[in-house]
């Protein structure tokens with residue numbers, strides 16, 4: 369296990385042995401592998417600093433075979449932690465309690481440690497929908513396309529089900545078990561659902577009220593790649609790219625060219641983090657502080 373950012377001891381009562389067990393200083397952190405490029409420490413530490421809270425949030429690289437050891441270490445040493453790839457599913461079986469949304473999304477991305485009990489949450493569903501709510505978007509009865517069928521696509525679908533969209537198109541490069549589960553979730557919720565090939569997404573995207581990219585296409589490694597051209601996008605659509613690095617992906621540029629409304633991936637990152645801070649500390653985290661920290665990291 370490698371701690372990626374030096375753990376700083378702070379002389380604040382908040383950081384000292386909160387449960388009286390004599391186990392010493394606790395922290396917040398994110399665990400995953402790889403983890404060195406995580407924006408979460410900058411985002412959360414910016415809040416702690418702005419609010420004058422004496423906490424520290426660090427990134428810890430935890431390999432797959434180290435997960436259970438790490439979870440037991442964090443039971444003693446953390447107030448709460450974030451969970452990212454590749455641990456979001458397997459950690460579900462290692463916690464004492466799960467918020468019901470975790471089973472729907474089949475993933476945990478936030479854990480609260482209360483004494484020695486650990487409860488898992490998923491803040492991606494809220495994180496996804498909040499930037500749309502802030503824009504006053506009402507999705508009830510409307511149509512959406514989700515490109516991709518992985519973990520993020522599932523969180524998006526749960527959010528869209530809860531918003532009672534009328535129709536969902538799932539565009540995926542393969543038709544596998546993940547796609548079948550998404551299809552059945554939508555159908556069981558009474559939503560009209562269609563599965564199409566990712567390469568054919570452009571034939572279905574015009575006329576969709578909301579288009580979401582939940583593939584890595586556009587991120588570093590796939591720069592300047594977009595499933596959709598500007599000619600595939602209606603000006604009246606909302607295009608939401610979950611990719612946040614770079615901030616302005618090829619898909620976002622194509623959507624702006626088509627005069628569509630765009631939602632940036634960093635907005636979801638900030639909202640899911642703000643929700644986590646609410647769960648851990650009961651605070652309404654300052655999104656402006658978090659956004660500034662993220663955007664400065666994104667350059």
Ligand code: NAP
Nearest residue numbers: 516517518519520521541542582583584610611633636637
């Ligand atoms: P995931 O579980 O690995 O799923 C990725 C999906 O994209 C799968 O359907 C996969 O298809 C597909 N895909 C992968 N490589 C592809 C390629 N080269 N061409 C076409 N399709 C491809 O990943 P995830 O957790 O869902 O994350 C997806 C994206 O969302 C990532 O870029 C991630 O950074 C972003 N994300 C952002 C936020 C945020 O807060 N903004 C939160 C979560 C995720 P196969 O099944 O065929 O591999």
